[in-house]
Amino acid sequence: MRAVVQRVREARVVVEGQVVGQIGQGLLVLLGVGRGDTQEDAAYLARKIAGLRVFPDLEGKLNRGLLEVGGEVLVVSQFTLYGNTRKGNRPSFVQAAPPDEGKRLYEQFCDLLSTQGLHVETGVFQAHMEVHLVNEGPVTLILDSSERHAPRRQHG
Numbered sequence: 058m059r060a061v062v063q064r065v066r067e068a069r070v071v072v073e074g075q076v077v078g079q080i081g082q083g084l085l086v087l088l089g090v091g092r093g094d095t096q097e098d099a100a101y102l103a104r105k106i107a108g109l110r111v112f113p114d115l116e117g118k119l120n121r122g123l124l125e126v127g128g129e130v131l132v133v134s135q136f137t138l139y140g141n142t143r144k145g146n147r148p149s150f151v152q153a154a155p156p157d158e159g160k161r162l163y164e165q166f167c168d169l170l171s172t173q174g175l176h177v178e179t180g181v182f183q184a185h186m187e188v189h190l191v192n193e194g195p196v197t198l199i200l201d202s203s204e205r206h207a208p209r210r211q212h213g
Contacts (some may be wrong), residue, residue: 058098058162059138061087064111064196068131070180071187078178083128084109085190088166089138090159092152098202099162103169106130111196119196123175130170133180133188134163156183 062084069079086106107123114120123130136159140148154162160182170177180186 058091058094058102058166058202059089060102060106060200061135061138062106062109062111062198062200063087063190064193065131066191066193068188068190070131070133070178071189072181072184077181077186078131078133080129080131080176080178082126082193083123083176084111084130085188085192086130086132087135087138087188088132088163089135090154090162091139092154094154094158094162094202096162096165098205099166100169101202101205102200103166103173105200107170107173107175109198111198124173129176129178131178131180132163132167132170133186134159134182 065080065083065085067081068085069076071077084106110122111119112121112123112126112128136150136153137148139153140150141152142148153159163182167177167179180188
């Protein structure tokens with residue numbers, strides 16, 4: 058699974074002119090589900106995102122998490138995170154999960170965030186959506202559940 062996470066002052070998703078999900082301060086998560094992703098991938102990303110310390114403390118350091126600041130999460134499905142343009146200019150999406158599998162894991166991911174005490178809003182899976190946001194910082198991170206298997210690099 059892949060996620061683009063943006064710290065926002067506010068964000069909302071509009072489908073056919075109607076707001077379907079809206080948050081104040083928190084994180085906007087654009088979530089892509091890949092072919093072969095599992096519930097373990099969803100659990101890993103949910104834990105990682107719920108624990109991110111990307112909000113400033115009194116000294117201005119990114120040291121506080123969502124629960125500490127009363128933040129919310131808006132999760133928007135985004136299969137295009139698995140777009141591949143290596144063979145030209147038109148993206149191939151063969152690495153994205155099939156819709157039924159993608160929806161199942163997307164919903165599990167959202168449920169897992171909720172069970173950690175977070176208020177979670179969502180877009181509409183497979184709908185054409187308009188995402189409106191005020192990115193704060195800006196703070197934007199890219200997370201990939203495949204990184205949980207990669208060996209840690211030593212800095213020095």
